[in-house]
Structures are given as structure tokens and as C-alpha cells.
Amino acid sequence: MILMDNIIRDGNPTLRKYADKVTFPLSQEHQQLAKDMMEYLEVSQNPDLAEKYGLRAGVGLAAPQVDVSIQMAAVLVPSPVEPDDPDNHDDVLKAAQEAQDNPVFKDVIINPVIVSQSVQLGALSEGEGCLSVDEDKPGYVPRADRITLRYQDVDGNDHKVRLKNYPAIVCQHEIDHLHGVLFYDHINKEQPFAAEENTLLIG
């Protein structure tokens, strides 16, 4: 099971490497890694389990973050389900489970390539964070609002998906990890919350 101790932090050179392409069929260790990374996301999005294992919640996890420099990342973007009563613990758990049961996007993306992207930019209104970056880095992270993504899944099947808004942002964040790029590299140093005009603010 992947725990926070297994996640390397900014400063570790692996996070700045361009990761190696993955060959198929997947080795046993790469198959296990794919399972473990997706399991981390599932567990981290369950409030009770996240607390039990001391996990920071994540909607994505890239192999370089667990010090394996290969082009593989798990993505689990839950659907936006709100609890009926945010102060009722059972409601919160139920909503988290429901959100995960019909995710907006869920897959382990291998050798991903963004084959086209919108000119239209998008950025999360709250900025971004990263399990490998402990300090806050406030500011807009401008990305393409829509992307067409080609990747292989763990069975070696080719996929071509069109994503927009939040899932598109998350996949770009993960693909950046495979290229040695961290989210704050994109933040405007002089004016962190300046965004090019008509940048869509998401969420």
C-alpha cells in the first residue's frame, strides 16, 4: 500500500526527470504499481481511511512521485457529489463513496500524449497543490481548458479521450509530472493571480 512516506517531495531529482516510456506487456512490478497508485487515490478520497492512514487526498498520482520514473499515472476524478448535511459524518461518507462510484474520469494512463488542446485556457480558481510539494504555492496555473488525450491502459489498449475543465486540468497536472514539470512552474512569478484574459476559472 502506498503511504505518504512513499511519496517523494520537491527537491528529489526524480521529480525533474523526463520519465521513460512504458513497454508492454507490463512487468509484474508495473502491474502492481498501477494497482497501488489507483488504490492510493481511492483510499485517500475516503475521509475515514484517509485519516486512518494519514493520507493527503489526491485525484491523481504519477509514478515519478513514488520514485519510479516511468510514464504512468493514476487518475480518479470523482463526480461532484455534495453531502446532504456536511456536518453529518455518515452523509459525508456516503457522498464520498457515491462521488467515487461514478467518477468523471478514472483510469491509469500510460504513455499519455495530448494530441490536441484548446486555445481557450482554464485554471482552477483555487490554484493547485501537489502531494510532492509540501508548501502552498498560491496562484493560477493556466492550462488548456480542453484536451484530446491518447494513452494506453494497463492491458495495452489504446484510448483517445476528450476532456474538459477539471478532469482536463488534472490530467495535464499528471502528464507534467511525467515530463519533470511541477504545477508552480506555470504560476506567474510577478503576479500569481494574473490570468491571461478570457482564461476560464474552474471551480
Ligand SMILES: OCN(O)CCCc1ccccc1
Ligand atoms: O500529481 C498528483 N498530485 O500531486 C495530487 C494533486 C492533483 C491535482 C491537484 C490540483 C489540480 C490538479 C491535480
Ligand code: NI
Ligand atoms: Ni502532483
